[in-house]
Amino acid sequence: MRSKLRLGQAAALITILIWGTTFISTKVLLTALSPIEILFLRFVIGYLALWLAAPRRLVLTERKQEGWFAAAGLCGVALYYGFENLALSMTQASNVGVIISIAPFFTVLFSAVFLKQKRPGLRFFLGFLMAMAGIMLISFNQQAVEIHPLGDGLAVIAAMIWAIYCLISRKISELGYNVLLTTRRTFFYGLLLMLPLVMTQFSADFQILSEPSVLLNLVFLGLGASALCFVTWNYAVGILGSVKTSVTIYIVPVITAVASAWVLHEPLTPRVILGLGLTLGGLLLSQKINQEKEQKEQNGILE
Numbered sequence: 001m002r003s004k005l006r007l008g009q010a011a012a013l014i015t016i017l018i019w020g021t022t023f024i025s026t027k028v029l030l031t032a033l034s035p036i037e038i039l040f041l042r043f044v045i046g047y048l049a050l051w052l053a054a055p056r057r058l059v060l061t062e063r064k065q066e067g068w069f070a071a072a073g074l075c076g077v078a079l080y081y082g083f084e085n086l087a088l089s090m091t092q093a094s095n096v097g098v099i100i101s102i103a104p105f106f107t108v109l110f111s112a113v114f115l116k117q118k119r120p121g122l123r124f125f126l127g128f129l130m131a132m133a134g135i136m137l138i139s140f141n142q143q144a145v146e147i148h149p150l151g152d153g154l155a156v157i158a159a160m161i162w163a164i165y166c167l168i169s170r171k172i173s174e175l176g177y178n179v180l181l182t183t184r185r186t187f188f189y190g191l192l193l194m195l196p197l198v199m200t201q202f203s204a205d206f207q208i209l210s211e212p213s214v215l216l217n218l219v220f221l222g223l224g225a226s227a228l229c230f231v232t233w234n235y236a237v238g239i240l241g242s243v244k245t246s247v248t249i250y251i252v253p254v255i256t257a258v259a260s261a262w263v264l265h266e267p268l269t270p271r272v273i274l275g276l277g278l279t280l281g282g283l284l285l286s287q288k289i290n291q292e293k294e295q296k297e298q299n300g301i302l303e
Helices: 002-019 022-029 035-053 063-090 093-100 103-114 122-139 149-173 179-201 212-240 242-263 270-287 291-298
Strands: none
Touching: 002 212, 002 242, 022 212, 022 242, 035 063, 035 179, 035 212, 063 093, 063 149, 063 179, 093 122, 093 149, 093 242, 103 122, 103 149, 103 242, 122 242, 122 270, 149 179, 149 212, 149 242, 179 212, 212 242, 242 270
16 A cells, blocks of 8 residues: 555656656747647647557446546646646736646645545645745746736636546546556547647648757657656546645646756745745645545545
8 A cells, every 4th residue: 555655656746847847848849839739739749659658449338438538638638728828828927837836725625515525634724825835935036926817817717627637537547447548538638629729720830840949849748748747647646636646736836946947047046945945845744644544545535
């Protein structure tokens, strides 16, 4: 049991480590491609990679289960990234980064409302507040806080959608299918639901896509941030539960700040260092539950 928990925690950590660095690739690609082009191409690459990794069909035991995969593709791919991209075009990137980090709070709320699960104790909420304080120190290190109601509201919706995806992902994991096959089926529906927008806004040509910087960053986003990370995230959700996996999102701004200092040579100011400490402390506090509750969680009693 404990070794399985460690595998789940390692899978969540791998996911967050990669997702925390994707901003560099996205920043490079935005000079040549539109957000919808980047989104579509990365998931096409991810989808094809998952076919190569597991070249067999997913055969469902019940036809109605198809609805869960369609819902996962809608929420985890099409809607989440669509709302996030819209938010980024209407508000500061730092605002979006902070707001998306509240997804664990919505995961807890939706778990209690829709799944009738008992909410975590005081430590979770104290850890949430501590982590959010740290994330705000990191995100607003070199700029003033500006409120953009429409863009910020879209970011809140994106956070809510990701929380819903986490719950759907947990449900899919309980069906007992291979995680590579279920992730690929999710990608299929995500791409299918993106097609109407892609058909009207996709204009990238082969010359642009063949440029080394564009190609390499698309491959990284497709293989790493999409195929690998969605598999490891879904695997972690299946072991740890949607709430405990979701709180690892707190680490994304930490990874982003460290990567910025290393790759882009942005300074690690005392304010950022304090923010890193608060964020990591909040994550540890949120994850700190006693052994009895942890055992109950694995039995499906408490998440």
